[in-house]
Amino acid sequence: DAKTTQPPSMDCAEGRAANLPCNHSTISGNEYVYWYRQIHSQGPQYIIHGLKNNETNEMASLIITEDRKSSTLILPHATLRDTAVYYCIVRLQGAQKLVFGQGTRLTINP
Amino acid sequence: NAGVTQTPKFQVLKTGQSMTLQCAQDMNHNSMYWYRQDPGMGLRLIYYSASEGTTDKGEVPNGYNVSRLNKREFSLRLESAAPSQTSVYFCASSEQDYYGYTFGSGTRLTVV
Numbered sequence: 001d002a003k004t005t006q007p008p009s010m011d012c013a014e015g016r017a018a019n020l021p022c023n024h025s026t027i028s029g030n031e032y033v034y035w036y037r038q039i040h041s042q043g044p045q046y047i048i049h050g051l052k053n054n055e056t057n058e059m060a061s062l063i064i065t066e067d068r069k070s071s072t073l074i075l076p077h078a079t080l081r082d083t084a085v086y087y088c089i090v091r092l093q094g095a096q097k098l099v100f101g102q103g104t105r106l107t108i109n110p
Numbered sequence: 111n112a113g114v115t116q117t118p119k120f121q122v123l124k125t126g127q128s129m130t131l132q133c134a135q136d137m138n139h140n141s142m143y144w145y146r147q148d149p150g151m152g153l154r155l156i157y158y159s160a161s162e163g164t165t166d167k168g169e170v171p172n173g174y175n176v177s178r179l180n181k182r183e184f185s186l187r188l189e190s191a192a193p194s195q196t197s198v199y200f201c202a203s204s205e206q207d208y209y210g211y212t213f214g215s216g217t218r219l220t221v222v
Contacts, residue, residue, distance in 0.1 A: 034210065036210075036211075041198065041216070042215060042216070043114075043200050043202070043213030043214050043215050043216055044153065044200070044202075044211070044213050045213070046210030046211060046212070049210065087152065097155055097158065097168060098143075098155070098202075098211060099155070099169075100145075100152035100153040100154070101152050102151075102152050103152060
């Protein structure tokens with residue numbers, strides 16, 4: 001699986017959009033980009049995933065660059081409850097293992 | 111509520127003791143996983159089971175054994191606990207590799 005690079009920490013004001021970047025320059029054509037988050041030592045929570053098209057669900061939007069070497073997770077209106085560690089993971093379709101890195105610690109400030 | 115249930119939630123063991131961590135899912139998922147998370151670290155895969163009757167090693171399998179008892183249950187056993195196994199253990203399940211994992215709430219294990 002391709003390695004990902006994320007900033008160790010970010011801050012965002014409550015009510016603003018939180019944009020979390022992820023670099024995955026060695027991604028291959030059949031590897032998906034997944035985002036998970038972990039709130040306060042709870043079990044990680046699936047957020048969204050995509051292959052090459054931008055994706056949106058009730059939680060977030062995922063923007064993948066045309067060359068697929070980077071992506072951005074967007075939380076459109078961040079709340080205090082969005083404070084968490086966010087993990088960007090690249091995973092080959094068919095691979096069983098989900099490999100977690102260090103993630104980005106996002107703090108939403110009032 | 112549907113999901114992944116882990117028991118116990120907390121456990122303290124003495125070095126050398128054994129115990130089994132239990133995990134059950136009610137979503138009819140084929141695949142199940144055990145991860146550990148040390149303080150300030152990301153999750154590391156211990157073992158996984160792609161389907162009932164199969165198990166495979168992950169990144170850090172030493173000191174652990176697993177049993178896929180049936181489609182619902184996947185247990186993790188520590189035969190002789192060591193302080194280095196102090197960690198939070200998460201179980202997860204998934205339907206197909208395309209979809210996201212569902213994680214349990216974790217077992218916080220301390221070995222003294």
